[in-house]
Amino acid sequence: MNITFHVMTGVATAVVLAPIGNSPKWKAAKLLAGFSVGIFLHGVFDYLPHWYPFASGVDLMLAAAMVLAAFGFTDRSEWMLVATCLFGSILPDLIDFGPMMADLLLGLPVPSLPFKVFPWHWEKYSGAIYDGSNATASAVLHISILAVTGLILFLWPALFKKNEDGHKNRK
Ligand SMILES: [Zn+2]
Incomplete structure (x- = not known):
């Protein structure tokens, strides 16, 4: 599936997890959950029938813009969560297609594994x-x-507005 869609689900996952518990224990659990959900949803979406509405160059630019927007609109205290969710949601493609993409788009000779790690690839x-x-x-x-x-982005606006409460709660 186009990376743009994986990035979207990563951002949405962070938005859902953000309001849950703020203790250090909860924060750690949320990072683990965000990372795992990212990989899981990536697998589900790659397994379901899909074609590729965006060419790889356009796809990468859209995905990058979305990543920048996600960080830009998020309070710094949640950046770690956003980063972890995004990382989980694109990790399977980074491992299985990253070297190929680096070669194709940037001409960088990155060695790739002789097999695809993730079964949905x-x-x-x-x-x-x-x-x-x-x-x-x-x-x-x-x-x-x-x-x-x-819908998730619409329903959980708190994370995506740099909210004043975030500054109060930040340690
Ligand atoms: Zn994939």
Whole structure:
């Protein structure tokens, strides 16, 4: 699936987790949860049938812009959570496709593993479609991700406005 959609789910995960507990224990648990949920959702979305609405260059730019916006609109006290959720949500692609992308887009010869680590990137379990078939299922999936993450961002505005309370609570 395009990285943009993975980034969206990473941001939405951070937004859902942010308001839960603020003690050091809770903070650590939220980082672990955010990272794991990121990897899990990445797997689910890659498994479901999907084509690629964005070419890789456009995809990377959209994803990068979204990452910057996520940090820009988030109080500094939650940056670690945002970073961890985002890291989990794109890690499978970084490991399995990072070297290929670095070579393709930047001409950097990064050595890659001889196999794909994550099963949803194997032909057998990947829902990736390149021949235009299953367009409806793919569109439904993409639109659902957009709708759900959009709704989450809308419902949890606290994290995305630099809120004054955040400064009070910061230690
Ligand atoms: Zn992937």
